Amino acid sequence: MKKLISVAFCLCILFGCEKPVTTNSINVNDIAALTQAIKDCKPGDDIIMANGIWKDVQIEFLGNGTKDKPIILRAETPGKVTIEGASNLKLGGSYLIVKNLYFKNGHTPTKNVIQFKIDEKTVAMHCKVTNCVIEEFTQPNRDDTDHWVEFWGRHNELSNCYIAGKSNFGPTIRVRLDGNENVKNYHKIINNHFGPRPRKGGPHGETLQIGDSGTSMTPSHTIVHNNLFDRCNGEVEIISSKSNFNVFTSNVFFESEGSLVLRHGNYAKIDGNVFIGNDNSEFIGGIRVINTGHWITNNYFYKLKGLTFRAPLAVMNGIPKSPLNRYNQVTDVVVAYNTYIDCISPFQFGVGSNVSQSEVLPKSEIRSARAERMILANNLIYNQNPDNYPIVAHDSVDGVLFEKNILNSENKSGVTSGGLIRKDFKMKKLTDNLFVPIENFEDVYRGFDFETIKTDFFGTERSKQNAVGAMIVPVKNRPVLIDKKKYGADWFETEKEAYKPQTLQVSNADELKVQLSKANSGDILALKSGVYTIDKKLIINKNITITSLDINTKAELQFTSDSIAFEMQPKARLQINEVILKGNGNQDAFATLDKNMTKAYDLFLENVELDNFNSVLRVSKGSFADTISVVNSVIKNCNRGFLLNKEINDGGDYNAEFVIIKNTEFTDIKETILDYYRGGYDESTIGGNLVFQNNTVTNSGKLESDQILIKNRGIVNVDFSNNTFKNNPVKLIAVLWGEKDQKPVDNTIENSGKIEVVQNLKLKLMY
Amino acid sequence: MKKLISVAFCLCILFGCEKPVTTNSINVNDIAALTQAIKDCKPGDDIIMANGIWKDVQIEFLGNGTKDKPIILRAETPGKVTIEGASNLKLGGSYLIVKNLYFKNGHTPTKNVIQFKIDEKTVAMHCKVTNCVIEEFTQPNRDDTDHWVEFWGRHNELSNCYIAGKSNFGPTIRVRLDGNENVKNYHKIINNHFGPRPRKGGPHGETLQIGDSGTSMTPSHTIVHNNLFDRCNGEVEIISSKSNFNVFTSNVFFESEGSLVLRHGNYAKIDGNVFIGNDNSEFIGGIRVINTGHWITNNYFYKLKGLTFRAPLAVMNGIPKSPLNRYNQVTDVVVAYNTYIDCISPFQFGVGSNVSQSEVLPKSEIRSARAERMILANNLIYNQNPDNYPIVAHDSVDGVLFEKNILNSENKSGVTSGGLIRKDFKMKKLTDNLFVPIENFEDVYRGFDFETIKTDFFGTERSKQNAVGAMIVPVKNRPVLIDKKKYGADWFETEKEAYKPQTLQVSNADELKVQLSKANSGDILALKSGVYTIDKKLIINKNITITSLDINTKAELQFTSDSIAFEMQPKARLQINEVILKGNGNQDAFATLDKNMTKAYDLFLENVELDNFNSVLRVSKGSFADTISVVNSVIKNCNRGFLLNKEINDGGDYNAEFVIIKNTEFTDIKETILDYYRGGYDESTIGGNLVFQNNTVTNSGKLESDQILIKNRGIVNVDFSNNTFKNNPVKLIAVLWGEKDQKPVDNTIENSGKIEVVQNLKLKLMY
Known part of the structure; x- marks a missing residue:
């Protein structure tokens, strides 16, 4: 905690804790008034948007405040101004602050929801978006690309925002580095809650991407600090760092199906982060390493079961003389003072080695260059149930120096070193997910520049008493690893009360239509025995379960509708249990919309009999099912x-x-x-x-x-x-x-x- | 001048002007005593090598001084300690100073003459080699690789040295960046005189290389300041910068057949340098640009006639998604406030474009990616004789912004822009090679971050009165562009008095042998008429002219020697005029040594008749002739x-x-x-x-x-x-x-x- 405080203090010193002096309040009720207020704005102005729905508004917030007198654009009441429809916001100029806005029920008509740039000539400098929410503001078509927040310029900030539910193509947050005015940016992405991003079913689903391969040589210096990445499942890269000198400190990655990936660029600092997995998922990853000079220190990994690319520490093989957009060799990387609790095979080397695929891949795709001059030191690995393969070597690890790593399981991995030391020791559970050792292992390796790792995870000085692992004991107070209140917009409640599903009984086809239409998401339609003749497709756009009331005499739905029996719309979750479905040979039993399948759907069939349909399921391009599950069923004559x-x-x-x-x-x-x-x-x-x-x-x-x-x-x-x-x-x-x-x-x-x-x-x- | 002073002052502030406090003098007479003194050394020691020849010595200077009390290793009298034979010097530890040594008559038995590293674990930090000379300390075989000075570690310095005459494979000076202890090195290479490096006849003849493609992503921060590069003709790259954030300021490139090349790596600063060419050479170049984010400002280019790769400003096309060791695209480069006097077509873009060679080159070699987001602004181009093609566009220049560049010739290049402004104006010659405008063109372009270009070439503030070009007028005092006394070792005279050739008359074969043997380099052997029967090969290892005394009755040399008539040895320069050479059909008229052709040779034949030889000239691998010239001669029956x-x-x-x-x-x-x-x-x-x-x-x-x-x-x-x-x-x-x-x-x-x-x-x- 001390550490958090001191980091906050340092950030304060470094970047200045603005106490904006505003002198002039301007209330605006509509876009015309807002546009005029922006046109006239001057340092110290406080532009206040009236509560209500602002629909189809494209705001260009162009102005020049000063450090002491920024220009503010804000909601009358935090969260009570909703930006909806085809809307977006651009900022340009300097010292602008946007706060308390709520983007929902819509999507951007351009490529970004919030863009720190008006046009090629006018980027934002020292501007801030804070305490805002962007919720499911996603493109109707999964294949359409956008970014919800796009950084340009320098010294901009996204802080205390809640951002969730992007299901279309494109990283949620993107930092752009094309052009000298956008490098050495020192942008701050801090204290945000990145809520669930659903699986996308394809690439380009990162939550944060900093740079791209074409700008991967630039010094970015973006600071990603104290954010919660909460079930960010878009793709294998939660964060894709593609530029130099980025800093990732004190973030929590909670059950997110991906990794923090050092994809391009070099010299990242990854310190004091928490990665939490669970007992079930092999998709929740840790840190994947490519390129040069990264320092990965003081991180805490818990219950990560990810394999290879998604290993807690995945060190990739590079392509010799790699093309700019592929995989550079790992060199001069330091991984020190990390703690791995109940992770499976946390250290994986030579990940992506594909020499065996030489016959199907060109030479410029063959990852054969092993990590060089890499140091793994002072890490602590503890497993309650033994994990005898702490290391998986997909290629030789001759370029890796192991020093003073301590583990409690026997190491049968085949990679042996005096720097992999087995000890019997115990850990103590302090609070949820947080285990620390009973005693310190004080004999640490002191490599080149290791004295720059000044503190442990909690901010305890390492110069006084040092120890292997992320945490030196004793830990003062009762630290909590994840306190969701610390992240996101203070006015926004991310935890909705769980809905208690109702069961609605249905006796005939008309009732089925009516009840389906009025049911709340989560409800159950229980069909009485009998034959239901359905002459129009049934539309599913919420969580619905259809079941027979008496599973011994199952209800039978006979479809006479055109072309479709059940239409699966975005967010549909349809579960059918113990029902007989009969078609006329022409319909598809289930089909998605032809387009605008904004969000994923699910389909569960259990003990269902399907008879005489055209296709069982027909989908459209751009549609995406998270899960399709068919169990104990019969499907015939289709x-x-x-x-x-x-x-x-x-x-x-x-x-x-x-x-x-x-x-x-x-x-x-x-x-x-x-x-x-x-x-x-x-x-x-x-x-x-x-x-x-x-x-x-x-x-x-x-x-x-x-x-x-x-x-x-x-x-x-x-x-x-x-x-x-x-x-x-x-x-x-x-x-x-x-x-x-x-x-x-x-x-x-x-x-x-x-x-x-x-x-x-x-x-x-x-x- | 003011600028030089203030830069010196800043360097002083930045790096500290050590006034070493030495307390303990140790005189050593031989390598054993020296080795012991080093073994025992402590801060403040002053180890003094006795004057004389130190032959076949490999010195490992390992010690740890302090900033206030460095350990010094020096010659008793500057220049009077010569290190000869198979010798070298390694430094490791910290705060060591080596000075006043003279390396000559030998070569290193390892890969480096001076190496800032003892072994993999012991690099040098804060060490300095100063006031030393390395002269023709070159490998016997051109194909053997070495570096004369190899930097490792951080904060090391090479200053006030004279280094010349490397003719073998390998850059003269090399900065190595493999390993975290060698990056962010802030090495200083300052005040040196890099004397002539002969043409090598192949690659790897750079005078300075900083990093390599494999470490091209590292932050190097090497400082190359106030050096004279004097006829450094080794290859097309005088300096090959292959890492990031290197600084090249206030250097003079004098008639050097190559360029300062930003080969790999990004964000170089090239400010206040002088490039001097002449009327004859198309090989003397300027700056060649590859990669991202370089700033090229306040440089002065005079009489550069280099073409394409060797243009005063050669901006290359990149390879899309280039492999690590090939050519990245040029992006975000700024070229501002430079002056080009009597240069031919100073701005060349799309250099290296080779789309037309797609049939013979793989796709990964095709340079088709043009410069993007490049700015050329506030440059001054002046030609006493009109140059109507200030720009050569080997590809489209659509990614280049021209602003406020002023030229005095009509621009017929086909690249037109409002930012290429023709004006009639006059320049004034202040001193040798130095021309400044009569008046300032004050209307300058102010691009992003241009305010960071604070001063002009001479240190005049640009914030007060600004102007296009490297120099704002009036220039105070009478600045001298090149004052050789400012560079190199203070005890070493680089300008030798010219030898006045003697003519030695020769009457018969024996006399020819004797006179050839005793002639000084440069002398002329004048042969009286008659037939000379030569039964042993004539060895040429200096500058010799052989001519007939009476050109109307030419002397005739009849060779009965085995296999060779004239043996060309390293440094041979043989000129034969007006002589008849006859063989027996078996000898080669001219042949090099079979190996160890350390240095280049030349052969000039004029009005010579060659008759009945095996080959006219036969050479060995590794041998290199700078010039072979045959004029007005007859060659037959060979x-x-x-x-x-x-x-x-x-x-x-x-x-x-x-x-x-x-x-x-x-x-x-x-x-x-x-x-x-x-x-x-x-x-x-x-x-x-x-x-x-x-x-x-x-x-x-x-x-x-x-x-x-x-x-x-x-x-x-x-x-x-x-x-x-x-x-x-x-x-x-x-x-x-x-x-x-x-x-x-x-x-x-x-x-x-x-x-x-x-x-x-x-x-x-x-x-």
């Missing part, structure tokens, strides 16, 4: 099964994150059972998950022109086991991807095609 | 002509810089007339020069297996004109290289092969 195959531009995107089909019978499906496609050579996503287990497929694939029963081209994680295939007249049941450890397990095949394993898929290069 | 074809490893090296053959008759040469070879794709050299003019070649090439009469593979500059070829039974007379503007002009061909022009040679990639 032309096709699940079609998740519309992202065919080979840019790494795909139409669903998790596809789980278990204990289900497919009979008489004329074409493919499943077409689940991801094209392009990209590793920045989970990459799709297919579980196809314990299913029986019979008499299917007769009209399948590609002669493949189940298509999973480019999907990274595939479990294909214990299925039975009978009498399916196809050439191939499926093609699995050997390089991703895919293999068929215990499948029974009778009079069907075969399951092929291809080691290296030929992929289209994206870069 | 097996071969000139063989300059031993550098065949395709590393860009070659065996002669200039080959000039004019007005000469070749008759009955059985194989090739000339084989002059340079292999490998490299642009860092002059690239070889062939002038083959007004010659007659008859009855030659009969036994030439390649069927090519004259071979000039890979030679860059070729003039092939006005020759007559008769009855030569070959397929090709020569192959010329179209891309280098080579073409046959006015040759007469009878019953011989043809002259072919190949547009794009297929070259072996070196990188």
Whole structure:
């Protein structure tokens, strides 16, 4: 805590704690008045937007305040000014402050919601956006690109904001460095709460990106301090640092499915951060290292189970003489005084080594350059259940010096060193997620410049009494690792009270329509036994469960509607249990909107019988299902099964994150059972998950022109086991991807095609 | 001058003007005593090496002084301690000073003469080598690599040294950045005189290289200030800056055949330097720009005639997403307040554009990325004779902003802009090479951060009265651009008095041997008429002219020696005028040593008749002729002509810089007339020069297996004109290289092969 205080104090000294002197309040009620007020603004002005909805407003806040007399633009009451519709805000000039605004129910008509630049000639300097909220202000089409906050200029700040729910293409926050006026920027991104960013199902879903490969040589000096990254699951990079001298201190990464990635650029400082995972997820990562000269110190990693790219510490192999936008070798990186609690194989080296793929990749893609002159020292690794593989070496680790790292499990990893020391020791749980050792291991390695690591995680001086690990004991007071109140806008409540679902009984088709329409998200529609004839598609745009009231005499929905039975709209979460669905052979059982699938949907079928549909699921380009789950069901007499195959531009995107089909019978499906496609050579996503287990497929694939029963081209994680295939007249049941450890397990095949394993898929290069 | 003083003052403040307090003098007479003294040394020690020759000594100066009490190692009398033979010096520790030593008559047995590192664990910090000389301390074999001074560690200094005459492979001075202890080094290279470095005939002949591509991302902060680069002709890069934030201020580049090249790395500062060319040389360059964020200000360019790569300002095209060791795009570079006097086409853009060579080069070698966001402003261009092409655009210059540049010639370059302003104005000559305008052009462009360009070339404040160009007038006092006394070691005289050649008469073969042996370099041997039978090879290891006393009855040398007539040794300069040379058909007329051709040689033949030799000239790998010139001569009845074809490893090296053959008759040469070879794709050299003019070649090439009469593979500059070829039974007379503007002009061909022009040679990639 002391440390937080002293850091805050230092920041205060460094950047000045503005106590703005405002002298002139200007109240504005509409965009015209606001525009005029901005046009006339002068140092000390306090422009106050009237409470209410400001719809379709594009604000250009251009002015020049002074350090002592900034110009302020703010809401009359914090949070009571909502910016909605096709709206955005640009800042240009100097010493401007924007505060207390709430962006929701809309999206930007340009490329940014908040942009620290008016135009090429007018960037912002010493400007601040604070105590604002941007919530689900996302583009209707996932494929459309924008950034919610785009930094230009120098010395700008985003602080105490809550920002969540971006589901379209493009990092949430982007720092731009093209042009001398934007380098050496010392921007501050501090005290924000970055709320959940849903899985995007493709690249370009970072929460923060600083620079890009084209500006990766620039000194950026962006400061990212004391933010909460809360379930930021957009892609494998939560933060993508792509410039030099960026500083990441005292942030909390909470159950975020990705890593802090030093993608381009050098000399990052990563100190005093917290990374929290859980028992379930292999997607929650730590820090991924590429390039030169980074110092990773005093960080605390808890329950991270991420593998390879998502390891707690993933040190990549580089490409020799790498192209500017690919992977430079890791050199001169220091990883010291970190603590890893209950993490699995926290240290992974040679990550991304792909020499074995030389036949399908050009030489300029082969990552064979191992880390050089890297130091791992004074780290503490503790596992309550032994982890005997603290290190995974995907290539030789001859360029890494290990010194005074202490671990409590036996090390069977094969990487041995006098600097990897096993000791029996105990940790003490102080508060939630926070473990510290009972005693200090004071014998530390003192490498070149190590004296610059002055304090521990909590700000205790290392010069007096030093110890291995992020924390020197005793720790004073009762520190709390995550106190959500410390982050985001003070007026905004991020924790909504949980809704208690209601069960609504339904007796006939008309009632079903009415109840579906008036149900709250989360409610359950319980169908009485009987046959329901549905003549119009049912629209799902919230969380709805449809079930039979009596599971022994299931309700049967007979669809006579045109083309679609259930229309899956953005945010739909449809769960159908114990129901029989019958089509007329022409409809698709489930289909998304053709466009504007703003947000992800989910579909769960359990103990469902589906009969006589065209496709079971048909989706549009740009649509994205987080989860599609089919369990204990029967699907028969359909032309096709699940079609998740519309992202065919080979840019790494795909139409669903998790596809789980278990204990289900497919009979008489004329074409493919499943077409689940991801094209392009990209590793920045989970990459799709297919579980196809314990299913029986019979008499299917007769009209399948590609002669493949189940298509999973480019999907990274595939479990294909214990299925039975009978009498399916196809050439191939499926093609699995050997390089991703895919293999068929215990499948029974009778009079069907075969399951092929291809080691290296030929992929289209994206870069 | 004011500026120099204030810069000196600032450096003093920044780095501290040590006034070392020494307390303990230790006199040492030999290496054993020296080694012991070093072993025992403590702060304040003053170790004094006795005057004399210290031969074959490897000194490891390891110690730790303090800022106030450094440890000194010095000569008893400045310059009277010579370090000779296989010797070197390593420094490690801190606050060490070495001074007044003289390295000559030898070479290092390791890779460095002076190395700021003892071993991997012991680098030097705050150490200084000052007032020393390294003169021709060059490796016997040109192909062996070394560096004369290699910087490691931080805060080290090379000052007031004279360093000249390196002719082997490797930069003279090298700053190494591999490892965190070597970055942010703030080394100072100041007040040195870098004397002549001869043409090397291949790459790796830089005078100073800071970093390399593999460390090009590091912050180096090396300071190169107030040095004289005096005819540093090693290769196209006098200085190769390959790291970030290097500073080049107030240096003089005098008639040096190369450029200050920003090869890798970014954000260099190049301010207040002087570049002096002459009327004759197209090889003397200015500044070549690659990468990002450099500021080039207040520099003065005089009489630079360099073309493309060697232009006064050469702005290169980059390779899109360049590999680490190739060419990044130029972005965000500022070139402001420079003055160009009597330079030809000073601004060249798109240099290195090679889209037209796509058929012979891989995509990763194609330089198509033009400069972006570059600013050229407030520059002054003056030509006494109009230069109507101030700009050469090898590609579009759409990414360059021109503002307030003033020139006195009409601009017919095709690149027009309101920022290229023609004015009639006059300049005034103040002192040698120094011209300033009569009046100030005060209307300057004020770009982003331009206020950081605080002073002009002479230190006059720009905030008070500003002007276009490097110098604001009036200039106080009478400034001198180049005062050689300001640079180098104070005890060392770089200007030797010119030797007045003697003419020694020779009557017979014995006398010839004797006189040749005792002649001083520069002397003339005048042969009386008659026939001289020479039974042993004549050794040439100095500057000798052999001529007939009476040109109407020429002396005739008949060689009966084994295998060689004249042996060309290092530093040979042989001029033969008006003499008949006859062989026995077995000797080579001229041949180099087989190895250890330490230094270049020259050969001039004028009005010479050569008859009945094996080869006219045979050379060894590693040998290098600066000039081979044959004029008005007759060469007949030989097996071969000139063989300059031993550098065949395709590393860009070659065996002669200039080959000039004019007005000469070749008759009955059985194989090739000339084989002059340079292999490998490299642009860092002059690239070889062939002038083959007004010659007659008859009855030659009969036994030439390649069927090519004259071979000039890979030679860059070729003039092939006005020759007559008769009855030569070959397929090709020569192959010329179209891309280098080579073409046959006015040759007469009878019953011989043809002259072919190949547009794009297929070259072996070196990188």
